Amino acid sequence: MEKMMATAYDEIQYVSFPYQQSHPDKLASVAKLLGLNPPKVENARVLELGCASGNNLIPIAENMPNAKFVGIDYSEPQVAAGKKTIADLGLKNIELRQANIMDIGPKDGMFDYIIVHGIFSWVPKEVQEKILEICKKNLTPDGVAYVSYNVLPGWRMRGMIRDMMLYHIKRFETPQQKLQQARGLLEFLVKSVPQDNNAYGSFLKSELELLRQQSDNYLFHDHLEENNTPCYFHEFIERASAHGLSYLGDADMRTMATHDLHEEAKKLLTTAPNQIESEQYMDFLRNRMFRMTLLVHSGKQTVLQVNTKLIRDFMIAGTLRVKENGPELHSNEPETYIVPTGGEATARDPLVKAAVRVLNESWPERISFDKLVELSSKKLGLQVPTDQAGLDRVVDQIGSALLLFYTGLPMGAIELSLRPLGVTREFLEKPKVPALVRKQAGIDGVLTNIRHQTIRVGDFEKFVLPLLDGTRNKKGILTSLQELVQKQQLQIRENNILIVDPEKVLSILEKQLDQVILILGLNSLLLSSK
Known part of the structure; x- marks a missing residue:
């Protein structure tokens, strides 16, 4: 069974992304606001379960050189890809391990922050229990664990579509066939079910539009996996409590507030006997589908009203x-x-x-x-x-x-x-972006900025970013760009006309470079110092 799971996982690899809400900065901030004294982020030990190729963990490690990071994933190809990125960047504070979550225990060390994103709902119950055990036994006394999962009632409608897709694809063998047929079924349903004055048809259309925008790896791993078990919020908390863990709050504190609710609903929620019941009712009211729960050791005294x-x-x-x-x-x-x-x-x-x-x-x-x-x-x-x-x-x-x-x-x-960021929007003497950003620019132009957000840049930026390594001043950057123009690797156009005059090319390059530096700065990509 394990071999079959690994084969499917490797054939259509799960592509991980930076997830800002899982950043230790965010976990520490929420803990502090809710009355705790979380471990200092700058030199913390961080564990991520289900790290894939490290696209969430590696950018954090690069920007927090005094912290230590460990990522665990079951896929050997994913871990190998992540290790190569780490080696290319020369990072010494992060380690990715190919391992089964079931084999992780106290022997693997204690961690101030534990991240489990996009894993819990997609594994069998015994693995879910192991995840909660790790969050208890491998978490330092003041540490914070982040666990995301699908929740009811919101996932129930989406689960219905998943059931229909699973029924339809069971006769097909390869992952690619299953993906093609699942998308085909959705197209068929949307075309065949009336949408006018039909809530079911409208829902199918909205789901199809959502899934049309998603990659094959997302559809396969989020919707067509053997395991995808949503639960109610209160059920998750009960299971966490059995492991000696308590609910701290949500990584997105907006969801704990009632600003968006009707006044009558706000009034009724004040009668809930405890925070767990109050938030469960909020899930009912919002038809919530997904949660990002923060857990701490039982017995921690938190506050509900921020001072x-x-x-x-x-x-x-x-x-x-x-x-x-x-x-x-x-x-x-x-x-x-x-x-x-x-x-x-x-x-x-x-x-x-x-x-x-x-x-x-x-x-x-x-x-x-x-x-x-x-x-x-x-x-x-x-x-x-x-x-x-x-x-x-x-x-x-x-x-x-x-x-x-x-x-x-x-x-x-x-x-x-709880810490400064170290970014600027100024055109420094020798501008610099993180090494990972320079590497990403040469792949597809989808970057992870210093705020742990995904930023997409244009073609000209892809030529500029590799030059921003802190060794070139503005003149040096322009000289390198001119060389690219001379080699016909970069073309300069004005009003869609190719410019070849060297002086004109330099003038346009300088204006474009100034604009690019400003854009990079505003998007939190420029480091404030070496």
Whole structure:
């Protein structure tokens, strides 16, 4: 059975991606906000179960050189590919191992953060129990474990489609045949089931549109695997409790808040006897399909109401932008902000409005909360209070607004972290991007930025990025680009006309390079120092 599983897994390999919510930065921040003292991220030990080729773990390891990382995966080809990337990058703080999760135990060491993403729902029950055992026995006393899984009731409808696909493909043998037939069945269902005034037809169409955008490896491993067992949130927590683990919170704290719910629903949720029941009812209300649960050792004293004063321990960043021309900064007139990923927010307090502007000017770097208070006050011509009562008032003014944005707006609108990021948007004397980014640019142009997000770049950027290794100044970069033009590996066009005049080529290259550096900086790809 194990051999059959490994063969299918290797034939259509699961392609892993950076998953920002699983980053130790995020786990530590949530733990701190909920009243714990998590291990320091910079020198933590991190374990990932089901790491595939390391596309989630390797970027974290590169950007946190003083931390130690171990990735475990069952697929030998996947681990081999990851090891090659690690060797190419010269990383010494990460190890990928080909191993069965069932063989992992205390002998493999203790870890401050354990990541299990996209694995739990797709393995047999005995492996699920082993995962929870590892999260208990291999987790340091103050550590945090991240486990993602499919949940009911939301997955029930999607599970129905999975059942239909599995029924249809059982007569076919190879993974490729199964994939082709599964997609064919979905197309057939959408064409055959009426959509007008038909909830079932509308649902099938929405699922087809979703799956059309997904790769074969996603469809095969997420929908056609032998095991895909969703559960209710409370059932997962009961199983975790049996292993001596407690629920800390969700990696996405927005899902723990009730901003999006009807007032009557909010009122009723206050009558729930405990946090687990409250969040289970929220899953019912939202028809939730997927969870990213954070677990800690039982007995840890957490808080449900975040203390605003805790925000002074954090580094802050934000992507909120003033919508059109806002009101005068000192006024109490409402100002509207837009989030690049969608959504809007408003603020009236002049100090909050000043803080949003400071974060805008500081992007992409994170700044300390105290520095944010200082710069925000300066914008208004104010001094930071020196008395405790006055300082507490300012901290509450800015902090409560930021926490509201953090838990109520799309991900990334406000970022809270316990460490600086080390990025810049300036054109430094010798600009540099991470080595992994330079490597990725030469493959397909899909990059992992320093914020652990996926960024896609254009053709010109693919020529520029390999040159940003910190050894070339602007003149050196332009010289290298000119050489590529001379070798006809890079073409420069203006109004779709090929430019060959050397002076004109240099002029265009310089303008394009300036623009590219700005774009890379705003997308958190430029390192602030060597």
